[in-house]
Amino acid sequence: MRYFFEDYVLNTDRRELHRGADVVPIAPQVFDLLDYLIRSRERVVSKDDLINAIWNGRSVSDAALTTRLNAARTAIGDSGNEQRLIKTLPRKGFRFVGQVREVAGSDSGQATAESALSVLDKPSIAVLPFENMSGDPEQEYFADGMVDEITTALSRFRSLFVIARNSSFSYKGKAVDIKQVGRELGVRYVLEGSVRKAAGKVRIIGQLIDVATGVHLWADRFEGDLSDVFTLQDRMTESVIAAIEPRVFRAEVDLAARRPNSLSAYDLCLRAIPHLYSFTRDGSAEALRLVSRALEIDPRYGFAATLAGSCHIQKVTQGWATDPKSEFAEGLRLLRLVLSIDGNDHLALSMLSYAAAWSGDFGTAREMVDRAIISNPNAAFAWSTRGWTCRMAGDLEEAIRSFERAVLLSPFDPLLFVTLTEMGVAFIDLGRFDEAVVAAKKALSQTQSFLPSYCCLITALAHLGREAEAKESATRLLELKSDFRISEWVSRSGLRINQMFVDGLRKAGIPE
Missing domain, CATH: 1.25.40.10 (Tetratricopeptide repeat domain)
Structure with a gap:
C-alpha cells in the first residue's frame, strides 16, 4: 500500500518514505509508528494503542514515546509546535490529520513513486469557486464558468500544477480554511474571488493566497462590459501567473478558438455540463439539446462541438442510441470539427482517443491522447482516457499508472x-x-x-x-x-x- 500526503509517499510494501524523488531516512520503529497513525487516521489513537501496536505491549516511558513521535513529525516536515499532520490531543492521544490518498499495491520500482509526485515539485494552485455577488441564484452558473475558464487557462502553463476544477468545486458553498484547503489538495497557492454581473456589466475580484503563511500575494479587480468578459479573464490569468511564477514568460492566453461569438452560447454550454456528467439517458439528451442550441448560435464554437460530440459518443457507449452507427459518426464529425478550429484542444483529442479505442484502433487512440497530454499535462480527463486506452490495448501497468495520475490531479472529481x-x-x-x-x-x-x-x-x-x-x-x-x-x-x-x-x-x- 502507498499513502500519498502533501508531497510525501509512505510505501508500506517497500518500507520507504519518499519526498518527491528523494528517500527520507527513517528508523524502522518510527516508520511503524507513522504507518499505524496513517492507517488509524479516522480515530484518535491512545498511548496504549501505540504501545500495543509498536512495542507489543512492553513497558515504554513517556520520554521514549515522545522521542519517536518527534522523529515521525520531523521525517514528514512537521513539528510539535505546528502539529500540521500529527496532532496531539491532551489526555486523549494522537491523530494523523493530513489529507491522505491511498493507492493499493506497491509500485514496480523507484521510478513510479518519483513520477507520481514529480509534478508536485513545481508551483501548485487551486482555483476555488468564485462567490456569486449578483444577488440572483440563477447566475451561479456564470460565476462557475469564470472559474472554469481561468482554471483552463492556468493549466496551459506546464510550469504549474493545477488542481482540476471538479476537485476545487468540492468546496463550493462552504466556509473554508485556506490552510486546510492547501493540505487537502496539496497546493501551495489558492486563488479565490467573486463575480458580480448586472446591467450588462461584470466585475471580477480575485486574490492569490500563500497557503503556508496566509499572506495575500496579489489582489486585483477587473471591470468591464459583458462583451469584454474574456479579455478580463485573460488579464486576471496573466496577473496570477506573474504573481505565482515571475519567471514564467507572459505568454498570451490564446483561447480565441474555444470562445463563442455570443455569450448566450457560452451560457448554454455551462448549463449542459452537469447534465452530461449525470451519466443518465435523460441527462445526456438534455445536454445535447442545450449544446445543439449553442451550435445554432455559433456553429464554430469549439467547446459546444466537443460537448455535443461527447453526448453522441456517450449515447452509443451506454447503449442509449437507436442508430449507433450514425450516432457515432456524428460524434466523430463534431470532434474533428473542433480540431479543425483548434488542433490542440485536449478535450476533443481525449474524446477522439476514447472513440478510437472503442473501435479497436489503438494506434490512433494512443496518438490522440498523448497529443492531449502534451497540449495540457494537467488535464485529469486526458490522463484517465490514457489509462482506458492503455487498458484496451493490453498495456495494463501503464494503464494503472495513468489512472493514478488522473486521481492525483483531481482527487475529488x-x-x-x-x-x-x-x-x-x-x-x-x-x-x-x-x-x-x-x-x-x-x-x-x-x-x-x-x-x-x-x-x-x-x-x-x-x-x-x-x-x-x-x-x-x-x-x-x-x-x-x-x-x-x-x-x-x-x-x-x-x-x-x-x-x-x-x-x-x-x-x-x-x-x-
Missing part, C-alpha cells in the same frame, strides 16, 4: 467513479482481485448508480471466492436494472470485456 471503475477492471485483467475490490468500493462510495462499478466489484469478489458478497452485490445490480443480461452487456461493450470478467459475473449468478 465528480467523475472519479469512472476512473476508479476502469482502474478496477485493469486490476482484474492482471488478476489483482483484492485491489479491484478496493477500487470498485471506492467508486461505489461516490455513486451507487453506475452499473459498471457493480460489475467490477461482483467479478473481483467472485474470483476471490467471496460468493456471499458477490451475490449480495449482484442482487443490488439487478435491483437497479432488472433486465440486466451478460450477453446484452457484452454485445454493447464489445472489446472492453474479456472472458475473465464474464466468468466472474456468471459465478455470481448474473443472468445470461
Whole structure:
C-alpha cells in the first residue's frame, strides 16, 4: 500500500518514505509508528494503542514515546509546535490529520513513486469557486464558468500544477480554511474571488493566497462590459501567473478558438455540463439539446462541438442510441470539427482517443491522447482516457499508472467513479482481485448508480471466492436494472470485456 500526503509517499510494501524523488531516512520503529497513525487516521489513537501496536505491549516511558513521535513529525516536515499532520490531543492521544490518498499495491520500482509526485515539485494552485455577488441564484452558473475558464487557462502553463476544477468545486458553498484547503489538495497557492454581473456589466475580484503563511500575494479587480468578459479573464490569468511564477514568460492566453461569438452560447454550454456528467439517458439528451442550441448560435464554437460530440459518443457507449452507427459518426464529425478550429484542444483529442479505442484502433487512440497530454499535462480527463486506452490495448501497468495520475490531479472529481471503475477492471485483467475490490468500493462510495462499478466489484469478489458478497452485490445490480443480461452487456461493450470478467459475473449468478 502507498499513502500519498502533501508531497510525501509512505510505501508500506517497500518500507520507504519518499519526498518527491528523494528517500527520507527513517528508523524502522518510527516508520511503524507513522504507518499505524496513517492507517488509524479516522480515530484518535491512545498511548496504549501505540504501545500495543509498536512495542507489543512492553513497558515504554513517556520520554521514549515522545522521542519517536518527534522523529515521525520531523521525517514528514512537521513539528510539535505546528502539529500540521500529527496532532496531539491532551489526555486523549494522537491523530494523523493530513489529507491522505491511498493507492493499493506497491509500485514496480523507484521510478513510479518519483513520477507520481514529480509534478508536485513545481508551483501548485487551486482555483476555488468564485462567490456569486449578483444577488440572483440563477447566475451561479456564470460565476462557475469564470472559474472554469481561468482554471483552463492556468493549466496551459506546464510550469504549474493545477488542481482540476471538479476537485476545487468540492468546496463550493462552504466556509473554508485556506490552510486546510492547501493540505487537502496539496497546493501551495489558492486563488479565490467573486463575480458580480448586472446591467450588462461584470466585475471580477480575485486574490492569490500563500497557503503556508496566509499572506495575500496579489489582489486585483477587473471591470468591464459583458462583451469584454474574456479579455478580463485573460488579464486576471496573466496577473496570477506573474504573481505565482515571475519567471514564467507572459505568454498570451490564446483561447480565441474555444470562445463563442455570443455569450448566450457560452451560457448554454455551462448549463449542459452537469447534465452530461449525470451519466443518465435523460441527462445526456438534455445536454445535447442545450449544446445543439449553442451550435445554432455559433456553429464554430469549439467547446459546444466537443460537448455535443461527447453526448453522441456517450449515447452509443451506454447503449442509449437507436442508430449507433450514425450516432457515432456524428460524434466523430463534431470532434474533428473542433480540431479543425483548434488542433490542440485536449478535450476533443481525449474524446477522439476514447472513440478510437472503442473501435479497436489503438494506434490512433494512443496518438490522440498523448497529443492531449502534451497540449495540457494537467488535464485529469486526458490522463484517465490514457489509462482506458492503455487498458484496451493490453498495456495494463501503464494503464494503472495513468489512472493514478488522473486521481492525483483531481482527487475529488465528480467523475472519479469512472476512473476508479476502469482502474478496477485493469486490476482484474492482471488478476489483482483484492485491489479491484478496493477500487470498485471506492467508486461505489461516490455513486451507487453506475452499473459498471457493480460489475467490477461482483467479478473481483467472485474470483476471490467471496460468493456471499458477490451475490449480495449482484442482487443490488439487478435491483437497479432488472433486465440486466451478460450477453446484452457484452454485445454493447464489445472489446472492453474479456472472458475473465464474464466468468466472474456468471459465478455470481448474473443472468445470461
